[in-house]
Amino acid sequence: MLDTTIKTQLKSYLANLRHTIELIASLGDGAKDTEVRELLTDLAGLSDKVVARFDGQAARKPSFTVGQPGRPDARIAFAGVPMGHEFTSLVLALLQVGGHPSKASRELIEQIAALPGDLVFETYISLSCQNCPDVVQALNLMAAINPSIRHTMVDGALFQDEVASRQIMSVPTVFLNGEPFGQGRMGLEEIVARLDSGSAEREAAKLADKAPFDVLVVGGGPAGAAAAIYAARKGIRTGVVADRFGGQVLDTLGIENFISVKETEGPKLATALEQHVKDYDVDIMNLQRATRLIPAADSVSGFVEIGLESGVALKARSVIVATGARWREMNVPGEQQYRNKGVAYCPHCDGPLFKGKRVAVVGGGNSGVEAAIDLAGLASHVTLLEFGDAMRADAVLQAKLKSLPNVTVILNAQTTEVTGDGAKVDGLVYTDRTNGETRKLALEGIFVQIGLLPNTDWLKGSIELTGRGEIVTGRHQDTSAPGVFAAGDVTDVPYKQIIVAMGEGAKAALGAFDHLIRESAHA
Incomplete structure (x- = not known):
């Protein structure tokens, strides 16, 4: 699962563990379950202070907890395979649960430790999201510090049924005790401030x-x-x-x-x-x-x-x-209503949530064309809409875009409305600037890339x-x-x-x- 270079680096990190940690996996029979088994086996082989077990009974499979031996109340869990951007989150969780001190200020640590009540967090992420690790790492640290806090990272691309039932269309999305808590990038200080009602004053x-x-x-x-x-x-x-x-x-x-x-x-x-x-x-x-x-x-x-x-x-x-x-917004009816409900601004973060779906990219500059190229590898079809009569992206990007079979480019298209069913996006309305005709595209996602x-x-x-x-x-x-x-x-x-x-x-x-x-x- 892990190559030799990564294993060497990890072994040096795990030397900082002060006490033994236990990884308990709940697995099924799928390919991702096998990856989790291999990952935990590799980790256990790098330090005598890491123990891996595969007899977990969690509902989410594959998943695993990070805790101390003999304590079934492990407060940090990963549902999925925390690789990509989330690999650092896993390493930090191992160190923090293993007693390695955090770099957070003493004042902030004391503030976290004093937070009252049972707080159960779930963070839905995508492994390509560069904003998600900050949220995951912040909540993992809070769970490591405060015994009343629990946190689970959930790979949205792997647990699509949950994503659909909870109508998650943007990552990171955080739930607290089963209720929506926040979306988008949040740092440790920001999360703690939201929970500590007296901090702002x-x-x-x-x-x-x-x-x-x-x-x-x-x-x-x-x-x-x-x-x-x-x-x-x-x-x-x-x-x-x-x-x-x-x-x-x-x-x-x-x-x-x-x-x-x-x-x-x-x-x-x-x-x-x-x-x-x-x-x-x-x-x-x-x-x-x-x-x-x-x-x-x-x-x-x-x-x-x-x-x-x-x-x-x-x-x-x-x-x-x-x-x-x-990011510049389109400022059309429906955009704010369906923001994070199909209207998105970060294709790297939210793209995996639209796997197999029809999406549009608004904007024909470098950002728009790069977004369309990335999304074409995930979505069933991508429509790029450009306001002008020609795309403005670099020639090499345009050539790559034209080579993709599931991408359509529409020029002279002025977006006029985002439509939806009340819960999520179902289409986009635009005006053909060459003849004034109004047309509608049936879509499930819209990525806005029109500048700053x-x-x-x-x-x-x-x-x-x-x-x-x-x-x-x-x-x-x-x-x-x-x-x-x-x-x-x-x-x-x-x-x-x-x-x-x-x-x-x-x-x-x-x-x-x-x-x-x-x-x-x-x-």
Whole structure:
């Protein structure tokens, strides 16, 4: 099951186990059941502190639990074969149950341990989803810490009957005690905050007491991380406030054009960015959404102020806005109603849930064509709709798309409505722009890939924006408001690339530092 290289790496990891762990499998007669048996046999052969049993009686087959010997109440379970993106989740679960300490802060661990009540979580995932492991790993860690918490990872592609009965059309989807808890990427801090009703109030009180920053970065993506590192290296008081550290990179699967790194994945890069920032004296304030910017000239305090959703306002001598961009929506009737019920924005994450079904991809750029190519290997048929009279994707991608027998391309198609039966998508209506005729496609899934929108709604009226909502910046990443700088996809930079965003973040920090020096000289 596991190759020699992986076994060698695993053996070194399992040497960190402090006590014995027991893997109990519940198996049937299928091919996946055989894979689970082979996987657990391999794991047991790598350490004398790992015991595998195959006499489990769980309803889901194949599945297995990770627990301590002699204790039938194992709190972590995997329904399916946790390979692909979930292999790391399995390794971490082995280490955590085996007593290896977590890297989570002591404060967060204590908060998890204090959560009351019996909490039974189930997370439906796909093995190709890059967002799912964060949720699985967070809930596994919580189960390892708190004896009142249980968690099961469920491979949605393997347990299709459950997916259908629970009407799951997006991953990760989390259930708590049998009821929907959340969808999409969620980090450990976010999950704990949702369960701990008093955490938001306590965090707001802490934020309200913070002294003004020299540089406050708003946004935790590549641009924000670079800005924070460059500012902190100048020895000035630096803070980062973000609704999720990592930003849009967290939703990016393969990255192959990051210079000096041949290939990586978005979540891995996001983790590396956060760790690099933490190497410096930077105050990171995560899970905080900015709602307004008050320039220094308009604020009572004389500082630039960043208002947060919690009602707290942070103050700074200079601010760098790096709030990035988000997926553009179609803004047609039915889109919001059927979001995560057939309308999706991540083909890598949700594609496996549409195996053997008819789907559409809206958008003929690189993202749209790549999505159609990926989905063609899963879906029974893929229809790609492009608004213009020609696709905009690279020629090599178009050639690949045309070679696929189960893909249809429709040009000059303006999507006008998403239809459904009240519970899930059943079709898409579009207008043929060449003759004005309205047509409907019978579908079970729609993947929207039509570009990005800058996250600047909260900035309107405070700094200059372009007609597309992007922040207008100068040579030093300065904006129309003195002391306010901007970097990355949120600006009017012509190329939305990770490496470009990082460079702009560095420039913005240097520009902010220069501003502070000049400000001090005139004080």
